[in-house]
Amino acid sequence: MFLIWYLVACFGSAIVVPVFSNVSRKAAAWFAIGIAALGFGWGVSLVGSPVTSISLPWLPDYGIQFAFRLDSYSLLFWLLITGIGVLVLDYADKYMGEKPAGRLLGWLIAFMASMLAVVSADDAITLFVAWEATSLSSFALISIKFTDEKSRKSATQALLVTGMGGLFLFGGLLWAGVENNTFQLSQISSLSGLALVLITIGCFAKSAQWPLHFWLPNAMAAPTPVSSYLHSATMVKAGVYLLGRLSPVMGFQPVIHWFGLITAFWGATLALGERDLKKILAWSTVAALGQMVALVGLGTETAAKAAVLLIFAHSLYKAALFMGAGLIEKATGTRDMTQVGGLAKPLRPLAIAFAFAGLSMAGFPPLIGFVAKEAALEAFSGLSLAVFVASSALGCVVAWNVTYLPFWRGEAPETVQSLKLTEWGGIGLLSGLSLAFGIAIPLIGGALLGPAASSLSGSEIAKKFSLWHGFNFALLFSVLVLVVGFLLATQSLWIRTTIEGVRKRLTPSTGWETFAKNGLKAILTSGWDFSRVVIKTSFRQHLELYFVAFLGLGLLIFLLKGFPIAFWHGPTPTPIDVALAVFASLAAIAALFVPSRLGTVTLLGIVGVSITLTYVKFSAPDLGLTQVLVETLTVVLFVLVFAYLPRFTSISTKSQKVKDLALALGFGSMMGALMLGVFTFGKESTISNFFAEQSVPGAKGSNVVNTIIVDFRALDTFGEITVLAVAAMGVHALVRLRLQSQGRTG
């Protein structure tokens, strides 16, 4: 229950902190840090204890619960999120300097809470809600400098890519839920191919796997605290987390494995071609995520162990490097690593901290990164091993570029000020931990990482965690990685210019980002063109479309369903009937072609009279009377307003008229066919008999039509009267309001 209250408290303080920050900036920051520390402390207290779970009913009819379950695997993430959260919040407060930090801190806490909910959710819908909350809060965080167009664009891109992934995930989770008849993640026992593919795409988008990787470096437009938290330590690991969570169910997945390896290699390569420190780190994050995904895709116990180690090690060193990059930018005013150098002198502590983080990244003993790399080398074999070795070697070069070049080469400008302990303390702590955990690996392995790996792989892992595995292949490859890495590092300048050259030639015409952008652009252009057509065409053309669609639908039903039309089996039509029908039709057709207004009105009048006579012929005098009044009035009104109408012009071309004729004929035939059908299969109405019987005794009237109108169905009449009143108001308003506006302007 603490878990839920804690999450609620987090979201609450996400609102409170920005408001409170206006009153006391310091206290608000301490409050924010305190909240994160509380979560971390609670997490530490859970290490070694059995699984914590809680579930509240949410929508029992749909099998949806508000359920959380914190096993060792989730707990590992929980500790990373809250632990790094404490440091990042502190860092963010200092980073903002004198500027107001309330909004940034608030969103960071909201993000932290969403992320915690993702890693502890035990219900697919709960998980998805939290997942989208991380996307939304990351949108807010990336666009926190929202008046800057670039921030807005990057934030939108990140939201769209992760949002798209979210929808795949949503589809996958729903389908898995329907198949397994439960949304409880710990109860899901099998995943069909479809569900797996959808969920994987969702995770790939979130964890920036190739080819959905391009949004992550662009998200570096965010302030550095945001990048170091979201884009290294936590949010991007959500995809890895979920794949790992489902790992016991999905087992070995070669596709996931290979996509991960491609990403690992590609990310490391691109990292070498950048100058901007944050972009370098972003691409190397992509590479590390690729390695994790590749391990999770393997599904073996050794892979699970390696994955957990890698997640742990990466969070520690990458958060340190990102925060350090922010400090470098602060001190020198640039993040371009070719512009800075010799920073080791003024920024000595930072240089040392960076060195340790870099060594962990390169996989140098005795840091934790080394243990992770060893474990991964054991897990891979064959071609995947080769790719992994290559990407790791490139990773070493990246580590060199980031930690050596800015600090130990060249001269620093005079203006660079040394840093205070409070500024670099967090970074130093993380780097120190990378070292400490490397040495104390049996301890941390036994307490936290071992159980986490076990629950990741779904079976108890007996293997011990240790720094020294003896002389074996893994060690050999480890050394190989470092040697190759070092050799390449000496050529890093050449590598960078080469990659830059190649990329300059390729982009912007190729690449997945361009592909996605062009796709969106094509959609938008077609949408715009479409809406222009809709606006530009008149309702006359719209109506044509409606008619065609209507006739098409009718034809489709006729053809597929069909009903046998028995031709007329009532009384034989008399010559008068035939004459009236022919008369009406001829007049209607002629009205199309008469070149004068008076002629058209007269012909329409003839149509009306023919219909009136037909009513009379079939003994419906009331109808006939009404019709004759309507027809007469129409003609009279027409003639009355003739004087006010513009000159008669024929706006339809001949082909237009032919089209109209065809539509009219089609419409008429269809209605005719339907009428015949009704006559053939229709039932005698029981209702009209009732009306006839009840007219005098019940409704006290001898004219049944009258009693229907004023008694049996009086409500209809009431409604129609209302319609008339509205029409009158409309005419009044149209005439008067327009006259007024004309009067005012003219």
Added chain:
Amino acid sequence: MIVALPVLTPLLIAALMICLWQSPKARIGVSILGGVLQLVLGVALFAQVLPAGHLVTQFGNWPAPFGISFVADYLSAGLVLMTGVLTLAMIVTSNVDVDSRRRQYGFHPLFFVLIAGVCGAFLTGDLFNMFVWFECTLLASFVLLSLGGEKKQVRGGLQYVVPNLFGSVIFLSGIGLLYGATGTLNFADLHQKASLVHPGLLASISGLFLVCFGLKAAVFPFFSWLPTSYPTPPPVITALFAGLLTKVGVYALVRTFTLVFPMEGIIQTVLITLSCLTMIIGVVAAASQKDFKHILAYHSMSQIGYMTAGLALGTKFAFAATVLYMIHHSLVKANLFLIAGSVERTSGSSELPSLGGFHKARPFLAILFVLMAASLAGLPPSSGFWSKLFVVQSSLRIEQFVVAGVMLAVSLLTLFSMVKVWNEVFLKEPKEPIPPLKSAVDHWPIAFVAVTVLLFGFWIQPFSDYALEVGQQLSTPQIYVEAVLGVAR
């Protein structure tokens, strides 16, 4: 009697308004009273239907199926309640949004006739009577649309009314044919008699209703009247239309295709296909628009596809999803139009390039917009999220993967266009400084509707229970028939 009140009361108010033609102050007072009454009646009706399941009133005490029946089941009662919420919000807003010239020329009576027509369509148990309420709604909305006589309004009005009259012609022809085939007009009676009609003939007649109600709901390809006319009148009128008018079409589809016509075979295939096309075409056009109101108008069309698709899927869960979607979308879309209205009143335009800066100048409006936009895009945990979840899940349950895929893809583009509005209207630096807010009345109605939407999102249980009950009722029409015609019959 309570069943008829949501229709008769607004008509009475409308009549009163005509009597008060010369006293604008009194009209405003009475209009707010009318809005409150409408909401109260909605609540009262809902509270009475909840335990009973169905409430039936026979007009003139003529027994069904001979007279006209009014029937309130869960679906109707829920929609009437929703109408009540919107009525109150709109009538309050109208007092700042609609200029005095328009108010002088019958805005208020027209507004209430429209509300009466909508409620009448929701409550009537008689096909022809439904036509009458449709006409009431159509004419009132047409006059509201062109009230003011601006050139774009008259053009928009014609674009609106002519296609809709085509729909009415089809509707009336359909009624005639159906009466010829079955000899009755009462829905309950039709349910019994329709099964005796030749299936091919019944399917053909149902095609007519598919077209005319589809047109009222703006289903592709019968949609052009919506995007061409919606952005033309004052925003509050558009908000009213977006909230209610298309829903009347969807409601009529739901009513007839659960009670009278079978949803199967070619009709089902056609409706599923058209729904998917509606969703896609609507959202693609919406995403590309450069005007706040145009974006919203095309989304109105796009979202209708979700509802009709739910109907076409034809299961209890799908019906439940459709109903949730209707209520969710009415509230959210109407509210978004109100927000657009507030923006337009402030900046004098709704075109995205000339807007900006509302995040700083109107933080409260910004929060309201985020809530509504997130809901429209179906982000959790909002009303839109649940509606989407239910409708996607019910299509997965019967393995309609394409439909589910379309629904999800469409919601991504919906998200895109909402982010676009957010960036352009709220985040971007404004060209000119935004004047301070004139009166807080501007935001109250929006907040009021937003609270309902939030309730829906965060406390979904009662809403989903209600929707499942509706689904249950719609998939067992016998109960409806017995309630209207009496068990003995």
